[in-house]
Amino acid sequence: MSVKLVKNAVGRMIPTEINGKPAIPFKGVGKHRPIGRKYAPPIATCTDYPDDGNKLAPDLKTALIKAGLKDGITISTHHHFRNGDLVANKIFNITFKLGVKDLMWFPSASFPCHEPIIEHLKNGTVHHIEGSMNGPLGRFASQGKMKGVGVLRSHGGRYQAVQDGDVQIDIAVIAAPTADPFGNANGLTGPSACGLLGFALADSQYADKVIIITDNLVPFPCIPWQIHGNYVDYVIKEDKIGIPEKIISGTTRITKSPDRLHIAELTAKFCNVTGLIKDGFSFQSGAGGTSLAIGNYFGKIIREKGIKARFARGGSNKFLVEMLEEGLVEYILDGQTFDLEGVRSMRENPNHVDTSPFTSYNYHGKGNFAPILDIVILGATEVDVNFNANVVTHSDGYLLHGIGGWQNCLFGKNVILPIPLFRDRIPVIRDEVTTICGPGELIDVIVTERGIAINPCRRDLMEKVKDSDLPIKTIHELKDEVEKICGKPRKAEFEDKIIAAIKWVDGTVIDVVKKVKE
Amino acid sequence: MKHKGIAGNRGKEARSDCFIEIELTESEGISIDLQSKVKKLFGDSITELCKNELIFFGIGNASIKIEDNGALPFVLAARIEAALKQCIETDKEYILEMIPENQYHTAKDRYRRSRLYLPGNTPKLMINAGLHKPDGIILDLEDSVAPAKKDEAKLLVRNALRQVNFYGAERMVRINQTPKGLEDLDYVIPHNVNLILVPKCETVEQIKQVEKRIAEISKEKNISCPIYLMPIIESALGVINAYEIASVSQNVVSLAIGLEDYTTDLGTQRTKVGRETFFARCQIVNAARAAGIQPIDSVFSDVSDMESLKNITLESKSLGFDGMGCIHPRQIKVVHKYFNPNDKEIEKAEKIVIAFYEATEKGLGVVSLGSKMIDPPVVKRAQRTIEMAIKVGKLSKDWRDKYVS
Numbered sequence: 001m002s003v004k005l006v007k008n009a010v011g012r013m014i015p016t017e018i019n020g021k022p023a024i025p026f027k028g029v030g031k032h033r034p035i036g037r038k039y040a041p042p043i044a045t046c047t048d049y050p051d052d053g054n055k056l057a058p059d060l061k062t063a064l065i066k067a068g069l070k071d072g073i074t075i076s077t078h079h080h081f082r083n084g085d086l087v088a089n090k091i092f093n094i095t096f097k098l099g100v101k102d103l104m105w106f107p108s109a110s111f112p113c114h115e116p117i118i119e120h121l122k123n124g125t126v127h128h129i130e131g132s133m134n135g136p137l138g139r140f141a142s143q144g145k146m147k148g149v150g151v152l153r154s155h156g157g158r159y160q161a162v163q164d165g166d167v168q169i170d171i172a173v174i175a176a177p178t179a180d181p182f183g184n185a186n187g188l189t190g191p192s193a194c195g196l197l198g199f200a201l202a203d204s205q206y207a208d209k210v211i212i213i214t215d216n217l218v219p220f221p222c223i224p225w226q227i228h229g230n231y232v233d234y235v236i237k238e239d240k241i242g243i244p245e246k247i248i249s250g251t252t253r254i255t256k257s258p259d260r261l262h263i264a265e266l267t268a269k270f271c272n273v274t275g276l277i278k279d280g281f282s283f284q285s286g287a288g289g290t291s292l293a294i295g296n297y298f299g300k301i302i303r304e305k306g307i308k309a310r311f312a313r314g315g316s317n318k319f320l321v322e323m324l325e326e327g328l329v330e331y332i333l334d335g336q337t338f339d340l341e342g343v344r345s346m347r348e349n350p351n352h353v354d355t356s357p358f359t360s361y362n363y364h365g366k367g368n369f370a371p372i373l374d375i376v377i378l379g380a381t382e383v384d385v386n387f388n389a390n391v392v393t394h395s396d397g398y399l400l401h402g403i404g405g406w407q408n409c410l411f412g413k414n415v416i417l418p419i420p421l422f423r424d425r426i427p428v429i430r431d432e433v434t435t436i437c438g439p440g441e442l443i444d445v446i447v448t449e450r451g452i453a454i455n456p457c458r459r460d461l462m463e464k465v466k467d468s469d470l471p472i473k474t475i476h477e478l479k480d481e482v483e484k485i486c487g488k489p490r491k492a493e494f495e496d497k498i499i500a501a502i503k504w505v506d507g508t509v510i511d512v513v514k515k516v517k518e
Numbered sequence: 519m520k521h522k523g524i525a526g527n528r529g530k531e532a533r534s535d536c537f538i539e540i541e542l543t544e545s546e547g548i549s550i551d552l553q554s555k556v557k558k559l560f561g562d563s564i565t566e567l568c569k570n571e572l573i574f575f576g577i578g579n580a581s582i583k584i585e586d587n588g589a590l591p592f593v594l595a596a597r598i599e600a601a602l603k604q605c606i607e608t609d610k611e612y613i614l615e616m617i618p619e620n621q622y623h624t625a626k627d628r629y630r631r632s633r634l635y636l637p638g639n640t641p642k643l644m645i646n647a648g649l650h651k652p653d654g655i656i657l658d659l660e661d662s663v664a665p666a667k668k669d670e671a672k673l674l675v676r677n678a679l680r681q682v683n684f685y686g687a688e689r690m691v692r693i694n695q696t697p698k699g700l701e702d703l704d705y706v707i708p709h710n711v712n713l714i715l716v717p718k719c720e721t722v723e724q725i726k727q728v729e730k731r732i733a734e735i736s737k738e739k740n741i742s743c744p745i746y747l748m749p750i751i752e753s754a755l756g757v758i759n760a761y762e763i764a765s766v767s768q769n770v771v772s773l774a775i776g777l778e779d780y781t782t783d784l785g786t787q788r789t790k791v792g793r794e795t796f797f798a799r800c801q802i803v804n805a806a807r808a809a810g811i812q813p814i815d816s817v818f819s820d821v822s823d824m825e826s827l828k829n830i831t832l833e834s835k836s837l838g839f840d841g842m843g844c845i846h847p848r849q850i851k852v853v854h855k856y857f858n859p860n861d862k863e864i865e866k867a868e869k870i871v872i873a874f875y876e877a878t879e880k881g882l883g884v885v886s887l888g889s890k891m892i893d894p895p896v897v898k899r900a901q902r903t904i905e906m907a908i909k910v911g912k913l914s915k916d917w918r919d920k921y922v923s
Contacts, residue, residue: 258646258650258846258847258848259646259649259847261848262646262649262650262847395558395559396556396558396559397558423588424533424534424555424556424587424588425534425556425559425560425588425589425590426556426559426588449646449649450649484617485590485645485683486560486590487560487563487591489556489559489560490558490559490560490561490562492558492559493558
């Protein structure tokens with residue numbers, strides 16, 4: 001079958017149809033305006049549910065069957081358990097044994113622990129995945145072995161897709177560290193505690209059927225009810241739904257690498273020199289080693305200046321919690337909790353607030369808080385001379401990462417990418433990125449160990465660093481410098497077959513990933 | 519000569535490195551088996567480099583296995599050369615381009631607060647070393663290189679001197695103990711090394727030998743820039759001969775002490791308090807100052823203990839040392855911070871220098887501050903303090919403006 005391709009606003013060739021559904025090519029930031037009304041699940045009546053509120057089903061298999069499991073439907077899961085998730089594999093082992101075919105798995109992200117699902121992609125139980133494909137699943141897809149085309153969305157884009165009806169979830173299976181028989185649930189306590197369940201919010205609101213699966217069942221009411229039982233059809237009690245030490249790390253660690261610390265320090269210095277660190281400012285930073293170090297340097301500057309940050313957007317972790325408790329930061333708006341201290345703080349501190357992709361990122365809402373952020377710190381596998389960036393593929397063409405909240409955070413006021421100029425021998429700054437995940441107009445600053453490049457459209461920032469001793473260079477200078485060190489890399493080679501589509505935050509397609517020529 | 523040559527490192531820890539196995543064959547040309555995480559991006563250029571090098575050495579038949587872990591060209595070239603040289607007898611060297619950034623020279627009296635040790639056979643630590651702004655980097659051929667790896671380290675260090683940008687740090691090499699270490703000089707002197715560290719130095723003879731060999735190579739290769747020497751005193755005898763060693767040549771610019779070996783020689787153990795090395799440290803300072811050169815302290819080996827490093831640096835400075843060694847980039851900032859003049863020192867120096875200018879303007883032969891006479895060496899030291907304070911950004915260039923009423 002030949003697919004029609006059209007050029008989108010960033011010059012990439014995009015199919016007009018993906019997995020048999022029409023696809024809209026990216027039109028430019030803020031250009032696509034959807035019309036119509038949101039998607040809605042069927043109207044339910046409480047007369048169909050037990051008066052005593054007890055929705056317990058004997059096991060997952062029974063619940064799936066009762067929820068209407070059949071060929072070709074869409075099953076969703078969330079990724080708050082990260083690499084310690086036992087639920088997704090369990091679901092597809094059951095569906096395989098029942099002989100169900102051609103399912104679409106719609107996780108909010110996948111992890112290396114989901115490698116066994118490759119078997120189900122091979123045996124036909126799962127047709128394709130729409131969600132981030134990390135590690136082994138991404139490699140499998142990149143080799144062209146998945147039947148359908150993978151669709152990658154940002155966290156906000158996933159909420160948008162569910163809300164707008166781009167993806168209709170037939171059965172949502174929500175792993176819950178604590179739940180009651182009515183289906184109220186949270187991530188705060190229990191052996192599989194993960195902090196919050198924000199990634200499952202859309203699934204609970206919009207799926208036809210919702211199954212809660214927990215290993216810590218408490219009597220009604222489960223408080224706080226991060227997920228409302230009023231959306232829930234069935235509740236399952238299992239012995240074990242996650243591996244605690246893989247769900248969250250006991251302690252997150254700041255990088256010890258002198259090179260990464262150097263980049264972190266430069267980043268913090270840049271933010272300070274440009275006046276971005278001021279009383280009442282806000283920032284976002286992740287839980288990667290370099291991000292943590294940047295947060296730590298921010299803390300130092302905030303303390304020295306005697307100011308306060310109004311809020312920090314997490315990925316919460318021990319270091320952010322310390323800043324909250326010391327009074328350097330007034331609120332943590334948390335999207336996912338990375339360590340035990342994060343979970344504890346969210347449980348105990350009312351200023352440590354759980355958020356969802358709806359409040360933080362949904363592009364088709366009446367606003368979201370990403371653009372309110374003063375400083376956003378993000379990563380990238382590649383950046384090109386036009387500041388376009390890639391987060392999903394490596395320079396050799398393999399799809400190995402998800403988008404996460406990355407695209408959504410690009411709307412922050414100052415988007416800074418602290419990245420090494422090269423990893424091993426692989427240059428990070430290229431003429432053209434392998435896959436465009438974010439357009440350069442939204443990316444303001446690249447901080448590398450060998451210099452800082454400011455997007456020419458940010459004259460205001462250029463002006464502010466004019467008299468500083470920061471190593472400011474152009475992005476072309478950085479590219480030349482890295483090619484002098486590493487040599488000029490060849491471009492990855494692909495076949496024609498499209499293996500995945502990269503959605504922009506508004507549901508349009510910004511790029512595709514093709515099968516790697518091996 | 520062996521039939522087979524092996525060089526480089528492999529395994530997870532050996533990032534930015536490669537492992538090469540070369541087997542000379544009778545016929546069938548050159549076959550290259552390349553395993554590399556960057557094969558798709560750089561496979562062609564790696565194979566080309568390998569072929570060019572083989573042609574350069576006149577090899578037409580060989581079977582080569584490359585396990586590459588993201589090695590940069592200067593590493594690949596050194597590893598291939600090292601493996602080849604186990605199989606063939608040759609005087610030829612595969613010399614890479616000297617990058618223009620590496621052609622600077624240094625001055626006798628430049629600051630030597632910190633010098634960062636880089637194991638001579640570990641490329642991953644070399645690549646970003648200069649970014650951490652040590653006053654000097656040391657490509658080490660001595661104790662940090664395993665005996666079996668000495669030959670390949672020389673080639674790697676040579677290539678690093680030509681191709682790795684150390685961003686203005688003084689480019690130093692620590693050779694092996696003489697007489698063996700004299701052979702190392704062939705690999706570094708022609709490649710714009712700024713300073714040679716001579717380890718386990720006990721007698722002036724050792725320095726004379728090193729100087730003689732440097733002079734020979736310089737003559738042969740037409741090198742005119744000075745190459746400085748920093749002897750490292752690491753034994754009781756060395757401590758006794760410290761002054762003679764320090765004053766044996768114009769090219770000896772600093773005298774360093776190595777306390778690990780020294781304490782072993784004494785038959786004692788190194789402690790954090792350091793009472794056992796107090797005499798030797800004082801002796802080094804005294805000898806260096808008497809010879810008019812910089813006394814340089816040893817290294818502190820607990821890289822995670824920043825508090826002790828701070829105390830040791832402060833003590834070192836108070837004993838009269840001008841700098842110390844660093845074995846991890848994170849130590850550099852601390853060492854600089856505490857070797858830099860502090861606010862009190864700067865203030866005092868400012869007053870002395872101002873008094874000096876005033877006296878000169880008035881044509882007075884004697885400088886005085888309040889009721890105190892100031893000797894010329896005190897003025898000179900104050901000027902050095904001011905100079906350094908300006909250089910490290912603790913004092914503005916036009917600091918004298920504030921004294922103009």
